Amino acid sequence: MLDDTDRRLLRHMLADPALSTADLAERAGVTTATCWRRLEKLTERGVIGARQAVIDWRRLGYEVEVSLRFTLDKTDPRAFDEFLEAAREVPEVIGIETFLGRVDVRLNVIARDMKQYQEVYRRRILTLPHIADIEALMLIATIKDAEALPL
Structure with a gap:
């Protein structure tokens, strides 16, 4: 279901949801295009529902x-x-x-x-x-x- 690249992307996204796609790609060790495609696939599959603000x-x-x-x-x-x-x-x-x-x-x-x-x-x-x-x-x-x- 998820490979190591998907897991890295999700870990970094959860750690800092405000990261841009370029910054997320850099932290996960992939190109920006690969990151974007992976995020799109994870969203289409329903793994990523939405990025949202957490209000205190x-x-x-x-x-x-x-x-x-x-x-x-x-x-x-x-x-x-x-x-x-x-x-x-x-x-x-x-x-x-x-x-x-x-x-x-x-x-x-x-x-x-x-x-x-x-x-x-x-x-x-x-x-x-x-x-x-x-x-x-x-x-x-x-x-x-x-x-x-x-x-």
């Missing part, structure tokens, strides 16, 4: 991050769809994940402070449809946050 929400004044785990009332066959549709409309929700098991959905919510979080929780989160149970986990510290795979 705390530096923008968001001091509270809460992970909310939901169990949904699945007696309505549209429960998942309706919940997810409504959750996407909450601007403070920065992540939505679905699971198999006791927890159905997890929302990651940010707020500037506890007062704003309480407001979002009461007015936006508790009004989401089909909630059977909620568990809140407040983020204290992120110890490791790596999307890199051992390539």
Whole structure:
């Protein structure tokens, strides 16, 4: 699937996503044209989804991050769809994940402070449809946050 050149390109890209194609090629030890072709193939195959900015929400004044785990009332066959549709409309929700098991959905919510979080929780989160149970986990510290795979 991946050869050594692909792995080198991906390792360097993960280490510094802002690298230009020329700089990435130099670090991986290939020509710029080879690098570009390889990146195109990896993108076409879905290995590379997108290059994206990683935003430090705390530096923008968001001091509270809460992970909310939901169990949904699945007696309505549209429960998942309706919940997810409504959750996407909450601007403070920065992540939505679905699971198999006791927890159905997890929302990651940010707020500037506890007062704003309480407001979002009461007015936006508790009004989401089909909630059977909620568990809140407040983020204290992120110890490791790596999307890199051992390539």
